[in-house]
Amino acid sequence: MSRPYRTEPLPIPGPPPGIPYIVGNEAAERFSYYGMRAVLVVFMTQYLMGTDGQPAPMGEDEAKGWFHLFVSAAYFTPLLGALLADGWLGKYRTIIALSLVYCLGHLALALDDTRAGLLLGQSLIALGAGGIKPCVSAHLGDQFADTNRHRMGRIYSWFYFAINLGAFASMLVTPWLLQHHGPQVAFAVPGLLMLVATLIFWAGRYRFTHIPAGGARRIKASLDRAGLRDLGHLGVIYAFVAVFWALFDQTGSSWVLQARNMEQALWGIEVLPSQIQAANPLLIMVLTPAFYYGLYPWLETRVRVTPLRKIGAGMFLAGLAFVLAAWLQQRIDAGGKPSIAWQLLDYLILTSAEVMVSITCLEFSYAQAPKAMKSLVMACFMMSVALGNLFTGAVNFFIHNPDGSSKLAGAAYFWFFAGLMLGTACLFALAGRHYREHTA
Numbered sequence: 001m002s003r004p005y006r007t008e009p010l011p012i013p014g015p016p017p018g019i020p021y022i023v024g025n026e027a028a029e030r031f032s033y034y035g036m037r038a039v040l041v042v043f044m045t046q047y048l049m050g051t052d053g054q055p056a057p058m059g060e061d062e063a064k065g066w067f068h069l070f071v072s073a074a075y076f077t078p079l080l081g082a083l084l085a086d087g088w089l090g091k092y093r094t095i096i097a098l099s100l101v102y103c104l105g106h107l108a109l110a111l112d113d114t115r116a117g118l119l120l121g122q123s124l125i126a127l128g129a130g131g132i133k134p135c136v137s138a139h140l141g142d143q144f145a146d147t148n149r150h151r152m153g154r155i156y157s158w159f160y161f162a163i164n165l166g167a168f169a170s171m172l173v174t175p176w177l178l179q180h181h182g183p184q185v186a187f188a189v190p191g192l193l194m195l196v197a198t199l200i201f202w203a204g205r206y207r208f209t210h211i212p213a214g215g216a217r218r219i220k221a222s223l224d225r226a227g228l229r230d231l232g233h234l235g236v237i238y239a240f241v242a243v244f245w246a247l248f249d250q251t252g253s254s255w256v257l258q259a260r261n262m263e264q265a266l267w268g269i270e271v272l273p274s275q276i277q278a279a280n281p282l283l284i285m286v287l288t289p290a291f292y293y294g295l296y297p298w299l300e301t302r303v304r305v306t307p308l309r310k311i312g313a314g315m316f317l318a319g320l321a322f323v324l325a326a327w328l329q330q331r332i333d334a335g336g337k338p339s340i341a342w343q344l345l346d347y348l349i350l351t352s353a354e355v356m357v358s359i360t361c362l363e364f365s366y367a368q369a370p371k372a373m374k375s376l377v378m379a380c381f382m383m384s385v386a387l388g389n390l391f392t393g394a395v396n397f398f399i400h401n402p403d404g405s406s407k408l409a410g411a412a413y414f415w416f417f418a419g420l421m422l423g424t425a426c427l428f429a430l431a432g433r434h435y436r437e438h439t440a
Contacts, residue, residue: 005092005210009145015155016143021204023159026136027166028197029099033129034281035170035190036106038274039178041067041256047183049113056115061400064253068393070122071249075386077130082138082379084131090213091139092205095132099198102128106191113183121187134378141366141374142211156363157292164281164288166193171278179272234368234377236431237361238384241311243424244357245388247318247417248350251277253392254413255343258325261332262340271340279347284354291355307364308432314356315425319418321350326414333410 009016044063050056058066085094105124108117140159144152170190178186259273299305324346331338361381369377395416399407408416 003206005205005208007210007212009143009209011145011147013147015148015151016209018143018204018208019140019155021200021207022136022140022143023162025197025201026159027162028193028200029132030163030166031170032102032106032190032194032197033125034167035174035193036109036125036187037071037252038171038277039174039183039186040070041253042175042178042274043183044118047113047178048115048118051114051116059400059404060257061396061406064257065393065396065400067253068249068389068396070126071252072386072389072393073122073126074130075133075382075389077127078134078379078382080127081131082134082376085135085138086214086373086376088213088215090210091135091142092208092210095135095139095201096198098128098131099194099201100128102132103191103194103198106187106194109187110184110191130382133382134376137362137378138366138374139208143209153363154292157288157359160359160362161285161288164284168278168281168285171281172275175272175274230368230370231377231380234365234380237308237311238381240315240424240428240431241357241361242384242387242391243421244315244318244353245385246392247322247421248354249385249389250392250417251280251347251350255325258329258332259340259343261337262328262343263337264340266340276340276343276347279344280351280354283347283351287351287355288359307360310356310360312425312429312432314353314360315421315428317349317353317356319421319425321346321353322414322418322421324349326411326418329411329414
């Protein structure tokens, strides 16, 4: 007979006992997701097959459009996962069930390299990966009692560190697997890591605090005037943050395609265009502790460092990163072949922006959410990622001309997004002054 699950966090001063299982699960799951995602654009433009067994690759604009449509779907489905977790199944059971769906998606990609296999695999992965996203983040916060809540900020930073450790490893490994062993192996390895992630999470079931599902009535009751007010205020923040994601996730699409036209030797080592994405998680692992243990405490001695100020500063940095990307593309359009090392500088700028925007939003969202709506609010934050990618996907489908040309060719594409981000950052700086924080 199985032991009952603990439903209240332990009143201890140290880290909760379930944290290593959550962090380990996240590292393996992120290897799975980012490994698959790292090679999608290359797969669609070089390896995709037709039903007749002949190569049938997509054009660049079409591939970028489908890539961002998939990412958007993966960040819309968190709403479903949140409703299942908060209303019926609870976070733990929701995570286990959707993780199995996630594994089936990887299996579909590994077995079928046609558009049908791509659609089925991406649909299942979007449902599984998206559905567990808000649950894992909120489940982490559920582990803390009043006695150790002061540790939450730093634990969330290490949670994000684990995400990027898995992503870094996968972004180096899966492009190499795709080039040397083909798409079947390149998609199968991330699938195996997702299975490992599921087993790690299952192994921690008696170490976790399992907050019971509140039921549909509790969710409905929490959506009173105060709850809707909090969601509305956060929704304004998320609308601005969506523009950040419209730029950031292009590291997996337009930045990869730009890298294909650059000198790919880096310190004497040949770097595949999709491998340069590994710079982002590597920099996250360096910059996250540097910001939390160095920069932020230093700034606090001089100015008041609020979550909204961090987010606003990150938006300006994201705009600057695309200014540099536009400049690099101008050199390429003029016939030059700049070193891929320039993209490392661009990743440094954009990753600094990510630390300021994404990690801050993750912790800020949990703190601002009513108790019965933790997963739901996390899902709303994830929808900002979905909306940003939906916008980028729509832009790429719109600019794709029937003859294969583009309405925003070359550097004009990057200048468009740079201007959009810098304008949004200015508006956010004005709007952020009127936000009033609320802690549930």
